[in-house]
Structure formats: structure tokens, C-alpha cells
Amino acid sequence: MIPHSIYIHIPFCRQRCNYCDFNTYAGLHELIPAYSDALIQEIQILASGLDQPLPVHTIYFGGGTPSLLPAESLEKLLEALNSAFRFDPPIEITLEANPGALSLSYLRDLRGMGFNRISLGMQSAHPGELVFLGRSHDYGDVVNGVEWARLAGFDNLSLDLIFGLPEQRIAVWRDSLDLALRLSPEHFSLYALSIEHGTPLGRWADRGLIPLPDPDEAADMYELAKEKLDSAGYIQYEISNWAKSPIADFQYQTSSSRFACKHNLQYWRNLPYLGVGAGAHGYANNVRTANVLSPREYIHRLLPSPLHPPTPFPQTPATLETNPIDRDTEMRETMLMGLRLTREGVSDERFQARFGVDLSRIFAEEISELVNLGLLEWVDDRLRLTARGCLLGNQVFVRFV
């Protein structure tokens, strides 16, 4: 059976960042013990719907702030996962962490129980930008977090940064990149700030208190980051992601460098994953699932009860929506997500093996138009974005929706 991935959502944060529209809540810490129990319950229900243990090759604890969970809770969750599923080595187990809330002993505990990848939300090195974003840490916390992670034995560490803030000067972005590079992470995720409705930034923008980010300046910052990371030995393998790697690792279809995020590759290759936790999404057995958003409601739905009707895999009592995926949708989603992989793209051979048709035939019209516009290119049997296509990705993706 094809190896699956598992995403575990931890919807708790110390405070809400000003730009964040994720399903996460400040001030609900008292729910953490019951929530951890509910996660275990959901894991067991998922596994009970299967005839044989599901092979799992990546687990990702995201949020929210997963590092708010005590080490003992994380250990119990890993034990539950290990009993419920078959871990396929070398399994990648990631924890997203907030740099201001870490300690060496906590990181040692995590490493000891099997976590082998840490993703730190650095976002910026500039104190004013961090205040603007509503982050509760500073660059010194990131330095400490990285140093402690190394001491604890983590050799696979990722930093997230945000660019394209309103009125952000490119020199400040350059400083953040330089200070992040000084920490030698194995991986970078860089995101352009998006101002979302319902967030403090969205309200400030609606009232005219802040200007909207300038897309041309954000494009310049993206280009600067590409140049800097390229000269520092990082390979871009996805629109927003770079991994440290010898170039040979990436030469052909592969984004499979040791430090490319295996978990996110599962999404981009449109392969199956289970979503566990409040608001988590999953995709398995050709069904997309979405869980109930509220952590309280999530806990309530997973309280052990003989009254729970059995749910067919991959549903659980927490499932709010299911959406069966037909073959046409699966092919389109495979293009939509696979084209984000800037080196690998979508292989015609793999597509043929999966769907029994050539992608060059089934999407002939879309591909020919996008190749003529200079947004897509063929490299061997792989279709991928050009450098221009990377900047104008939405114009490409919309053709496969």
C-alpha cells in the first residue's frame, strides 16, 4: 500500500499574530489535556477503520503552536500513532515551533522520542517588523532556538520568513535573510504576506491605517531571496521552499533531497494524508475530509461513547465535510499541486502510470497555450514552471482548476 502522511493540528497559540487567519485560538490552554486525549481517540478510530496497518512515512505537527503541548503529551501521541499505524523508515516527524517558547530540555525530550525535524517561525529579524506582525519573539530567541535544537541533536531544521510587508524596505528584508542564513538551517520557507479579512491587519487596511503590500516590491524581494539562497547553496524545489543540498540530488525528477520537506512533498504530489485535529483536512481513499473547526466541539465529538456510529475510513466523528474526488478532479489537482514543484514539475511517465493517460494529451490545449506564453516548459518528460511562471504561478494554476 502507498505510504501515507499524517497531519496533526494543534489549534492553540499564546497570542494571535496580526496577520494570522489559521484555525487557532489564544486563551484556550486549559483545553490542551482533553484535546490531546481527543487526538489519540481520533487516531485510534482512523486505524480501526482499516483491515491492515497503514504505512506512514511522514508526520507533521502543525498549528497553531504545537510546541505549546507538554513533551509528555507529544510522546503519548507518537506512541498512539506508532501503535495505530506502521511507521515506514526513514520516517520524517516534524514539529512546528515558536522560537520564544522553547528550551533545551524540551528539545532534547522531543529528539529523544523521535522528532527529527523542527520548523521555526522566525518571520523576520527586524524588531519593528516582528511587533507589526504581532509575533511574541525576537531574533535572539531564534538564535537560541537553533542553537538548542542543534545541541539536542536536530540536523534537519527549517526557518519560515515573511516578506512583502507594507512599506518594507528591501534592505531590511536583505538583513533578515542574511541573519537567517547565518544560522545555517537545512531548509527555508518564504511567504509573501497576505492580508486577510478578519485579522487585525485586514481591519487596519480596511480603515486605511496601513497601505496594502506592493506586489512589485514583493516580487523584487522574492527575486533577491532566490539569488541569495542560490548563492548560499540552497536549491529551490517549490515556489516558496528551498533545501540545502548538493545539486546532484535535484538533478532529475527528484525533489527528494534529504532536506526537502517530505511531508509537504506528499501534498504537492497529490498523495494521501490523514488530517487529525480541529479543522484538519485529509485526503485518502479518494475522499477529501475536513474536521470541525472548534476545539471544544472537536473534543466533544471524540469523547468515547458507545453511541458513536462506526465511521468509514477516513472519516471519524470529528469529520464535518467529505468530498469524493473523481478521476478528472484528481488529474487536475495533480497538475495544480505538482506544478508548484519548480524542479520536479509533473512527470508524464508518472502521470501515465497513475492515470493511464498522457498528460500531454489530456491537457494538450492548456499546456500548449502556457508553453507559448513562456510560463511552462518541458524538461525531459517533466512539465514545470519557467522562471517567469514561478512569478505568475496563479495564471498557470487557474487553467487546471
Ligand code: SF4
Ligand atoms: S503563532 Fe502561527 S498559528 Fe499562532 S497566531 Fe501566530 S501565525 Fe497564527
